[in-house]
Amino acid sequence: MKNPFSLPSVRRRWGGWAAGLAALVLLTSCELFEFSPNQTHTPEAYRDLTRKNLEALLARPNPLGDDSLRFVFISDSQRFYDEAAAFVRSVNQQPGVAFVALGGDVSDFGLVREMRWVHDRLRHLNVPYLTVIGNHDHVANGRQAYQNVYGPLNYSFTYAGTRFICLDTNGREYGFNGRVPDVDWLRAQLADSAGVTQQVVLCHVPPEDADFDPQLQAPYVQALGEAPMLALHLNGHRHSFGISNPFELHVPFINSYGFEKRQYVMLTMGRTGGFRLQTVPY
């Protein structure tokens, strides 16, 4: 009998395994190979979407010219993938929309794969979309997943003379540690009015909600009240549409629909103040 450990024999015997192993290493880039649903790593196409969408937005002229600014506002896409596809079809038929604002809870379980599923649908929008983090996006490793897929938890941008201030208000997810929302950061953004005619705050949990850090409710509301250019306060979390003024400020608070309600809000802001609100079923 031939020596089973002779080199050619070993090569024959293990060559196949080695080739298989090499193929395996090549396949590690394959999405199916998942280390944990909580892994935060994501392919380049699903990274830094806030920055990419802002670049796309700022490169586009305002579809309504200098007169006004129109955007779509919706929230809580969590686990509503069928609805997300229908939403995209509807928004793509709306004239004059500059972008879509998504008021948090992109995901339900804070999983990076959920954020990819949402982006796989919303990337078919004809306009960029911008998000703010919701409480569900904080779950498990979600905070890091959101930062990898979208970007900073607090950020602002100016488009068509309007400053949008997007911030993390999910105080309960931090155990009400007295630091979220970052009121100092909010104040600084509201105070910076260079080249801006009005301001909009976009967040997930509104200050009147039980999930908002109670220690920060008064300073937060005070910061909003002291911002003369602030035109709208937009939030998600409650899944049902509402417009109210719970703190009797100069600013209306607008709750958006969740995706499952198959309706969204379309806001058209005048350059010199005032806005038109439409609710659109899809």
Next chain:
Amino acid sequence: MRRFFSVCGGLLGSVLLAPPPGAAAQTAAPADTLPARRWHAPHHLVGQFAGGQGLITAGVGYRLNRNRLDLDLLAGYVPRRYSITPMGIFTAKATFMPWTVPLGPRGWAVRPLALGGYLSYTASKGLNATQDGKYPSGYYWWSAHGRVGGFLGGRIAYPLPAKRPGAAPRLVSLYYELGTNDLYLASWWGNPRGLSPLDVATLGVGLKLDL
């Protein structure tokens, strides 16, 4: 295998009254013929890549039900690069393989179907828990740490030379698992048109080496 048992049976048959062959080998084999195997001594070593159970996962397992059922205990690791803080994933897994198809004279064999399920616990300092003091009870229905999963798979096995003449051949097998978990299933459940089964699938591959 049969030769192995007949040797043992010949040695021990006169001493023990109709013993189950495995038990005979474990309890009464003379030290110079077979090492005593304790009941809890694992039957195989496992190493796995991905499959939702860690970047690299290692563990031990047992064969039951006439080698059709594997029970494995695994510890997986996901480095910080893929997480807030490194994750340790501890998995208990059962794999049922009803059929074995021999391939040729060299002892290769395929198990074309494997059905399995697992429970896992993820330990990671940075993981934001869903069911702790931050929330009123029932705020989130799922756990960020505990997962339940299921999979379909298969394996191909090759016999290594036995440790001693007449002993059972030790198998080294390569397996795959195409699986999913409770959270992905919940996502798919509400969106049967929006998500495809492949969207919610995970893939893992691994090696088992008989001891």
